Amino acid sequence: MKEEQIKKLLNFTIKENNVIKALKLPQEIFLPLLFSIRYGGDWSLKKNSKKLMSVKEKLTKYDENKKVGYTLELIYLFVNPTLISEIGKIYRMEKCSNNNERKLVERPYKVTIDGEYIIKATLDPKSMKIFLKHLKGPLSFTGSGAYGVSHEIEHLNHDKIKGIPFYDFEYVLEE
């Protein structure tokens, strides 16, 4: 990393710390959210007897006339998430950062969850701003958001993700 980049990263980190201080909560609860912003994806971890998770949804806005758009990232941070309801069953392949093999898992199509504390971060690539907002639960997610919630809650409650590995599939040559 070049000196200029290091300075910018430090500056970003200082501003990040200031925003967190303004929210008046222990710094460590924001870790999954900061990981989602810096490295992408969903994250979960247990810290000082708190269960923490961040789940990311993506929303692409596209102007058909100008043929240009952007993908908003909506990242939800939950402190001690509690599952209120799950609807439906979707069979799908998932890969976890802990494990290289893709697995067949079952996920709900819709989930409703609450948390002791919820923050929504909206990362806007157009304005290059990250908006933070405290939300009151419960919140519902469908599709990929629901799969993300279910995956991270499975990590928080059971550590490992259970599923059927890709090598149990069979190739079929079609005529």
Ligand SMILES: [Zn+2]
């Ligand atoms: Zn995982």
